[in-house]
Amino acid sequence: MSNKPKIIVLDDDPTGSQTVHSCLLLMRWDVDTLRIGLRDDSPIFFVLTNTRAMPTESAATVTKEVCQNLKLALAAEGITDFLIVSRSDSTLRGHYPIETDAIGSILGPFDAHFLVPAFFEGGRITRDSVHYLIIDGIPTPVHETEFAKDSVFGYHHSYLPKYVEEKTQGRISAETVERFLLADIRSGSRERLLKLSSNQCAVVDGEIQTDLNSFAVDVLAAASLGKRFLFRSAASILTALAALPPQPIAAENMAKYVRQGKPGAIIVGSHVKKTTQQLAALLQVEGIAGIEVEVARLLDGENQSATLLNDILEKIRGVHNAGKTPVVYTSRQELTFQDVKTRLEFGVKVSSLLMDIVRGLPSDIGFLIGKGGITSNDILSTGLALTSARLLGQILPGCSMVITNSDHPQFPNLPVVLFPGNVGDADALGTIYKRLTKNTK
Known part of the structure; x- marks a missing residue:
């Protein structure tokens, strides 16, 4: 090379x-x-x-x-x-x-x-x-x-x-x-x-x-x-x-990266129509429990933000302890803002809440899926505070999977799926979830 x-x-x-x-x-x-x-x-x-x-x-x-x-x-x-x-x-x-x-x-x-x-x-x-x-x-x-x-x-x-x-x-x-x-x-x-x-x-x-x-x-x-x-x-x-050769482990076998066959967590931020369809299909899959984040509550100040975070983390712990995978998703209704700057600033607030959720996830989750490009980026750089990660390959066409370093203080060797908002068919999120849990159910 x-x-x-x-x-x-x-x-x-x-x-x-x-x-x-x-x-x-x-x-x-x-x-x-x-x-x-x-x-x-x-x-x-x-x-x-x-x-x-x-x-x-x-x-x-x-x-x-x-x-x-x-x-x-x-x-x-x-x-x-x-x-x-x-x-x-x-x-x-x-x-x-x-x-x-x-x-x-x-x-x-x-x-x-x-x-x-x-x-x-x-x-x-x-x-x-x-x-x-x-x-x-x-x-x-x-x-x-x-x-x-x-x-x-x-x-x-x-x-x-x-x-x-x-x-x-x-x-x-x-x-x-x-x-x-x-x-x-x-x-x-x-x-x-x-x-x-x-x-x-x-x-x-x-x-x-x-x-x-x-x-x-x-x-x-x-x-x-x-x-x-x-x-x-x-x-x-x-x-x-x-011009790379084929990836070392085929997409359908990537469950072998999952930590101890444990249930994972899925964070959905993207709002494009395709994501909403994929989310709806995922929520019908066995082993999944949906947790909606009512982002409009963030408009009511810092106290609401803290209360919202605690509510969600409590729900996540309950789902995880029941052996299921929580799907944390932002409410789907589109909020309107007076200008682009205000919209971007609110987006930062939502992302900040989602990253607090990532940091509060049970430390023994088996895998993590980030849905949406910006959400995925924030998970890596802010939620997991990574300097770098090694790309393992694609678990589905267009969907990358990386792994955290073995010395990560909270989530060592955690496989993380980066799933863009506008990729895949209606069942794509469900397909990835099933691939990651196929040896464990």
Whole structure:
């Protein structure tokens, strides 16, 4: 692997590792922690910045801080051969171009930055520069889905050059965006890649994994000849760039990581429609007990917050002692706020409560599932206070499983599933639960 560049992924929530395995996820980005990632045997590692949960200014500040420390860490390790990926949402939500601009300002100049939003395990493909979600077998342009109406990251275009023009407020016009179409990728793009310069914006098609595998081969060849590229992508290009063998333990056998065959705990924060469907199906499964968190009570001040926490922890202990798995989920009704800032601030309050719940979980749980990208990130970095975790692989397409270190003070060797909000069919949460408990019931 030494002849390949180190792939460094700045992940805006912790689910970008959903197509790889056996690598490190870093929850901190001080120079020493980044050096651990750079020295690790895996060709790829992830820095979980969680910037999708932040306002624009904070996202830019954090991204610059990571890059400044990365610059020092790379110099300290003597590494000059690396690729940077700004991993974000396969439904085009996130701080673009804020993050790619911030990365370019510290680690640039780059010859090009590529938008590669395809994520095949989640049914996201790009064809003729139009990004689609496959819903019930039908490719639907993403601007026609609920994700385009996101109150923070909404957009109006599925045609990626127009999306770029919209998000850069015309700084990059649609006509100047380079388009790598399926035919180009399948016939080879190396010569064209070598001609890119001056941080040219390019958008990349992908219908099946072999498309991006071919593109990655050409990218790595161009990089070996001195071209410097930056990626803004979903997860599937990472599979192609890292080119890993199959994961050590197959998804259906991951129950062997569960601690002493004990029941686990499931924390559900995401509010997208798919999560709500999956939650409803999970609550019908034997061995599960639902515990609703009435988040509206958090609007009534700190005392309510403390009372709510104690109520929930008491219920969790009761469920756990009965040998069942508690599913702690936030109330599903959508609250309205006067502006985006207030909404984000309330989101922080909800997350803070959920992390207090994680810290209060029985210390002998067998496994933990976090549902929702931001919720999963908070579980790792705040609830479990991890500096890093080793990625075991995928328990379901698009759903990563990591394990805590053996010296964790509260939950050593705990398997934790990171389940994005918008992945999987209606039974996916139930499927994961059944896989983790199949040897114990």
